[in-house]
Amino acid sequence: MSDAVLQVEGLHKAFGGVQAVADVSFAITAGEMLALIGPNGAGKSTCFNMLNGQLVPDAGVVRLAGRDIVGLRPRAVWRLGVGRTFQITATFVSLSVRENVQMALYSHAGRLRSLLRRFGAAFRPEADALLAQVGMLDQAERPCGVLAYGDLKRVELAMALANAPRLLLMDEPTAGMAPKERVALMELTAGLARARNIAVLFTEHDMDVVFSQADRIIVLNRGQLIAGGTPAEVRANANVRAVYLGGTH
Amino acid sequence: MSLASIIIQLLNGLAAASSLFLVSAGLSLIFGVTRIVNFAHGSLYMLGLYGAYSLIEALGRTPIGFWSAVILAALAVGLVGVVIEVLVLRRIYRAPELFQLLATFAVVLVIKDAALFTWGAEDLVGPRAPGLSMAVEILGKRIPAYDLLLIVIGPVVLAAIWLLLTRTRWGALVRAATQDREMVGALGVDQAKLFTSVFFVGSVLAGLGGALQIPREPANLDLDLAVIADAFVITVVGGLGSIGGAFLAAVIIGVAKAFCIGIGTVTWFGFEVSFSKLTLVVEFLIMAVVLVARPYGLLGKPQAVQRLAADPAPPLTAPTWKVALVWLVLMLAVPQFADRYITIMLTDIVCFALFAVSLHFIMGPAGMVSFGHAAYFGLGAYAGGLLFKRAGLPMEAALLLAPLCAGAFAVVYGWFCVRLSGVYLAMLTLAFAQISWSIVFQWDSFTGGSNGVFGIWPSAWLAGKTTYYYLALACCGSGIALLWRVLFSPFGAALRAGRDSPLRAEAIGIDLRGFQWAAFVLVGTLAGLAGSVYAFSKGSISPSTISISQSTDGLIMVLLGGVETLTGPVVGAAVYTWVRDAVARHTEFWRAVMGGIILLIVLLFPQGLVGGLKALFFRWREQRA
Numbered sequence: 001m002s003d004a005v006l007q008v009e010g011l012h013k014a015f016g017g018v019q020a021v022a023d024v025s026f027a028i029t030a031g032e033m034l035a036l037i038g039p040n041g042a043g044k045s046t047c048f049n050m051l052n053g054q055l056v057p058d059a060g061v062v063r064l065a066g067r068d069i070v071g072l073r074p075r076a077v078w079r080l081g082v083g084r085t086f087q088i089t090a091t092f093v094s095l096s097v098r099e100n101v102q103m104a105l106y107s108h109a110g111r112l113r114s115l116l117r118r119f120g121a122a123f124r125p126e127a128d129a130l131l132a133q134v135g136m137l138d139q140a141e142r143p144c145g146v147l148a149y150g151d152l153k154r155v156e157l158a159m160a161l162a163n164a165p166r167l168l169l170m171d172e173p174t175a176g177m178a179p180k181e182r183v184a185l186m187e188l189t190a191g192l193a194r195a196r197n198i199a200v201l202f203t204e205h206d207m208d209v210v211f212s213q214a215d216r217i218i219v220l221n222r223g224q225l226i227a228g229g230t231p232a233e234v235r236a237n238a239n240v241r242a243v244y245l246g247g248t249h
Numbered sequence: 250m251s252l253a254s255i256i257i258q259l260l261n262g263l264a265a266a267s268s269l270f271l272v273s274a275g276l277s278l279i280f281g282v283t284r285i286v287n288f289a290h291g292s293l294y295m296l297g298l299y300g301a302y303s304l305i306e307a308l309g310r311t312p313i314g315f316w317s318a319v320i321l322a323a324l325a326v327g328l329v330g331v332v333i334e335v336l337v338l339r340r341i342y343r344a345p346e347l348f349q350l351l352a353t354f355a356v357v358l359v360i361k362d363a364a365l366f367t368w369g370a371e372d373l374v375g376p377r378a379p380g381l382s383m384a385v386e387i388l389g390k391r392i393p394a395y396d397l398l399l400i401v402i403g404p405v406v407l408a409a410i411w412l413l414l415t416r417t418r419w420g421a422l423v424r425a426a427t428q429d430r431e432m433v434g435a436l437g438v439d440q441a442k443l444f445t446s447v448f449f450v451g452s453v454l455a456g457l458g459g460a461l462q463i464p465r466e467p468a469n470l471d472l473d474l475a476v477i478a479d480a481f482v483i484t485v486v487g488g489l490g491s492i493g494g495a496f497l498a499a500v501i502i503g504v505a506k507a508f509c510i511g512i513g514t515v516t517w518f519g520f521e522v523s524f525s526k527l528t529l530v531v532e533f534l535i536m537a538v539v540l541v542a543r544p545y546g547l548l549g550k551p552q553a554v555q556r557l558a559a560d561p562a563p564p565l566t567a568p569t570w571k572v573a574l575v576w577l578v579l580m581l582a583v584p585q586f587a588d589r590y591i592t593i594m595l596t597d598i599v600c601f602a603l604f605a606v607s608l609h610f611i612m613g614p615a616g617m618v619s620f621g622h623a624a625y626f627g628l629g630a631y632a633g634g635l636l637f638k639r640a641g642l643p644m645e646a647a648l649l650l651a652p653l654c655a656g657a658f659a660v661v662y663g664w665f666c667v668r669l670s671g672v673y674l675a676m677l678t679l680a681f682a683q684i685s686w687s688i689v690f691q692w693d694s695f696t697g698g699s700n701g702v703f704g705i706w707p708s709a710w711l712a713g714k715t716t717y718y719y720l721a722l723a724c725c726g727s728g729i730a731l732l733w734r735v736l737f738s739p740f741g742a743a744l745r746a747g748r749d750s751p752l753r754a755e756a757i758g759i760d761l762r763g764f765q766w767a768a769f770v771l772v773g774t775l776a777g778l779a780g781s782v783y784a785f786s787k788g789s790i791s792p793s794t795i796s797i798s799q800s801t802d803g804l805i806m807v808l809l810g811g812v813e814t815l816t817g818p819v820v821g822a823a824v825y826t827w828v829r830d831a832v833a834r835h836t837e838f839w840r841a842v843m844g845g846i847i848l849l850i851v852l853l854f855p856q857g858l859v860g861g862l863k864a865l866f867f868r869w870r871e872q873r874a
Contacts, residue, residue, distance in 0.1 A: 075757075078758040090750040090752045091749070091753060092749040092750055092753065094748075094749055108757075112740060112742075112759065112764075115735050115738050115741075116735070118737055119742035120742070159753075
């Protein structure tokens with residue numbers, strides 16, 4: 001697959017004697033929404049953290065647009081065009097919503113090292129445009145520390161988009177949100193991803209969200225990929241039914 | 250060294266380790282459960298020594314008198330700990346951690362003066378232990394029998410604590426609270442009782458550590474901060490909250506110190522290396538190495554979860570140009586009306602204001618609490634003095650080059666410090682300050698040792714007190730303005746962002762460590778400027794400019810004014826310097842008065858003076874609206 005944004009081959013990670021991820025391979029193309037699902041402890045977060053530079057895999061290759069990124073630090077991975085959102089939101093609580101997005105824009109432009117200029121003067125229109133896209137422009141002046149959880153998720157999304165990423169990694173993007181908000185956030189994400197031709201890899205526990213928003217789904221169980229395909233294919237897959245429903249149906 | 254002398258040094262080290270272990274174990278227990286960095290723990294040790302001295306005098310120098318005195322002194326110190334917990338700390342468990350720290354500083358001041366009042370300023374030399382005053386011959390060398398007993402006491406107490414922690418319900422609660430304090434509270438355990446009892450046990454250990462030292466070490470008023478530095482080092486090297494780690498670290502450090510004394514001066518490749526001069530530094534060197542290799546200490550674990558994270562820091566607001574201008578005009582005008590005395594005091598205040606603002610920059614917005622900020626102030630002062638006296642530079646050049654020297658030290662120290670966070674970071678900064686202090690203190694031929702450097706006066710055109718005040722105002726005022734400006738720059742915003750969420754900062758490509766390192770160097774340089782201006786205003790410098798009490802003075806100024814506002818540290822510096830001076834002119838016991846004032850403020854204004862006044866103002870405005 002030459003048009004793959006992200007290509008993962010033979011990823012392995014063990015913690016002590018526990019094989020957390022074993023021989024995982026998949027690829028994702030531009031504009032595609034790929035959901036990584038699996039029961040608790042299946043290895044989803046481990047898998048994710050090997051893609052974003054938080055963990056170094058024991059074996060395997062992670063190629064971003066053809067370039068091997070194994071061993072790079074998270075910030076280097078980000079510089080190559082990978083945006084992230086976290087399972088538990090991580091924003092700069094003492095800065096305003098706009099400043100949060102501006103921080104990502106300044107960093108992208110390599111302009112954070114200035115000591116005397118005033119922060120916030122540059123990239124205002126760009127930040128506001130991103131905030132408008134996620135529907136947070138009306139709260140741009142508020143400190144992130146006082147926002148509702150669902151709104152924080154939107155701010156994170158805007159920050160993740162600030163470096164014009166080719167890949168978005170979203171770890172449990174809707175955890176902790178009300179069901180209605182969840183679908184809304186992922187619809188928003190899917191719309192932006194398609195419009196900007198961004199590949200999105202997300203993990204998710206809410207199956208309504210997964211089956212309504214993902215173009216493709218891969219299923220992880222005990223560290224191994226057991227199925228992959230369109231939502232309809234995965235729904236019909238006997239292995240998946242066994243893992244989620246128990247027994248051997 | 251012969252085998253015999255190696256064994257003797259080993260025994261010496263183990264004997265010294267026992268008391269260190271007792272104090273550190275208490276500190277570690279208290280920190281583990283309450284999350285309070287108890288600066289007053291060294292004061293409790295000091296009280297143990299004094300208490301044992303007096304009780305032995307009262308009960309007689311017999312074996313029974315001696316040992317009852319030691320035990321009674323330890324228990325009495327335990328009760329003092331309970332009083333501190335109930336009267337002060339219990340009221341502020343929900344206050345920000347730094348404020349609890351400020352309260353323990355105040356307790357240090359109060360206890361020091363209480364000891365001065367009760368026992369006087371003279372060192373008190375205690376008796377040898379009755380029945381154990383002889384020496385035992387080992388491998389042809391004589392070693393005091395009492396030291397051998399101390400070697401046994403350490404492991405015995407370790408075993409006793411271990412039994413207490415693993416075999417009793419109380420111990421189970423302590424271990425549970427060390428891991429997850431909120432959960433223990435949620436399970437219906439009476440936290441107040443638990444905390445008080447932990448404070449009692451921890452204080453008894455500190456008191457016992459002190460009391461057992463009475464035959465080996467005279468009781469004196471400087472022990473409090475000296476011992477707290479040792480205890481910090483040991484708990485951090487061993488791993489916070491780990492009793493076994495504290496024992497291991499105490500043994501390593503006790504033995505290392507003993508060997509430094511034993512080796513003495515050695516000539517290597519024609520260079521004379523004095524190991525005995527290393528004794529003051531060696532523990533801090535060990536600590537720096539351990540922390541860089543194992544950031545959580547030898548046997549420690551990453552810091553326990555804390556769900557009730559502190560409230561997010563409020564957004565910063567810069568003083569407006571108008572307000573700043575009014576202040577500047579006022580500051581310029583004062584010497585025209587005020588007398589010489591006030592002008593000199595204002596010069597001090599201006600220096601300390603820059604010192605406090607630079608400390609605030611690093612501990613507030615940059616989120617790296619420093620217990621050793623005096624390092625840069627003092628090194629700046631010394632660099633200024635030495636460039637002037639020894640290098641023979643003109644005063645103006647020395648004054649301006651000195652901050653760069655302080656900055657150069659910050660480059661080295663900061664490189665290590667930014668690898669850590671939280672309490673471990675704070676302790677490492679303290680370690681570096683102590684290393685600097687020890688070097689300055691011991692390098693007689695270059696730094697003048699304990700006497701310091703004299704005769705560093707400004708050039709003739711700057712010598713007038715008013716002129717020098719204007720120079721200080723210009724230097725320190727620009728320093729403060731620069732730091733405030735930087736806080737609102739992209740660089741400063743990135744530091745604040747990194748404090749809020751290191752994870753997110755890294756995820757948007759910010760090299761947080763690099764930024765924090767640069768911040769360290771910036772504040773080190775400016776604290777150095779404050780020190781250099783201060784040195785030339787006094788005409789002399791002494792090692793006390795690098796001492797722990799100088800560092801804690803800075804912390805008190807910042808916390809007193811309020812860490813959440815920009816102007817807080819300036820107000821704190823002014824109020825603290827002025828009140829200290831005013832009180833010291835009226836009473837010998839100015840520390841107790843200062844401590845009392847600080848405690849009052851801590852209990853009344855948990856957000857600091859400026860924060861508290863702001864809150865009052867907003868409440869008043871709301872009531873009017």
